Amino acid sequence: MAEKVALITGAARGIGLATAKTLLAEGWLVALLDRDGDELNKATADLGQAASGFVYDVSDPDAVTAALPDILNRFGRLDALINNAGVADFGPIEETDFTRWRRVMATNLDGVFLMSQAAIPALRETKGALVNIASISGLRASTLRVAYGTSKAAVIQLTKQQAAELGEYGIRANCVCPGPVRTKLAMAVHTQDIIDAYHDAIPLNRYGSEQEIAEVIAFLCSDKASYVTGQVIASDGGFDSTGVGLPALRT
Numbered sequence: 001m002a003e004k005v006a007l008i009t010g011a012a013r014g015i016g017l018a019t020a021k022t023l024l025a026e027g028w029l030v031a032l033l034d035r036d037g038d039e040l041n042k043a044t045a046d047l048g049q050a051a052s053g054f055v056y057d058v059s060d061p062d063a064v065t066a067a068l069p070d071i072l073n074r075f076g077r078l079d080a081l082i083n084n085a086g087v088a089d090f091g092p093i094e095e096t097d098f099t100r101w102r103r104v105m106a107t108n109l110d111g112v113f114l115m116s117q118a119a120i121p122a123l124r125e126t127k128g129a130l131v132n133i134a135s136i137s138g139l140r141a142s143t144l145r146v147a148y149g150t151s152k153a154a155v156i157q158l159t160k161q162q163a164a165e166l167g168e169y170g171i172r173a174n175c176v177c178p179g180p181v182r183t184k185l186a187m188a189v190h191t192q193d194i195i196d197a198y199h200d201a202i203p204l205n206r207y208g209s210e211q212e213i214a215e216v217i218a219f220l221c222s223d224k225a226s227y228v229t230g231q232v233i234a235s236d237g238g239f240d241s242t243g244v245g246l247p248a249l250r251t
Helices: 014-025 037-044 061-075 098-126 146-169 184-189 192-201 210-221
Strands: 005-009 029-034 051-055 080-083 129-133 172-178 232-235
Touching: 005 014, 005 098, 014 029, 014 210, 029 037, 029 061, 037 051, 051 061, 061 098, 080 098, 080 210, 098 129, 098 146, 129 146, 129 210, 146 172, 146 232, 172 210, 210 232
Parallel strands: 005 029, 005 080, 029 051, 080 129, 129 172, 172 232
Antiparallel strands: none
């Protein structure tokens, strides 16, 4: 049987790169796609021949049209698409102009739609899996996230549409909503008050790790999840169960 192939967007760092490493360890071939060519080259330098990098911007319809044939030419098939690429641009509603709104939507929502649509023919051939990465901010509202949270809520609905319409082809579509994750970026911008507030608000009393999110994604791509579709999984330490409202999280 041919080795399975996964395509991960936003794969140069963070959850995307952690997922690539997890799938590689499980025997997958992996296409890592990112618009940051320099970071992507660094990320793929030590991953071996089972991984290849592709520099494309998921928010650009022409780039997406070119990306899929390029990847299929390299690997010959596609068994899973992980739509992980996203931008986090936070600000108050009054300060969110249309340029900021469109910048967030172009990658976080349009990119998921464009990549998924382009991948459908290949996923039909393999009865493959779509895994869209949304956010806990798509499940409940929080301040400063009018564009980001709305984009992620739309990704959740898009996932359900995909599950409903693509199931007849054997394509599964699921959504992962990470909660607070201990990334270099998060630790650089979160004040100690915010860190303490998250710890108090999360039932498991800690941030998650990129690897913990990657494990959930890998499961949804695998045959172990063969009867799982249309689901929204919050990998968040229980944060969605406890609500929001802590003052430190409003700044």
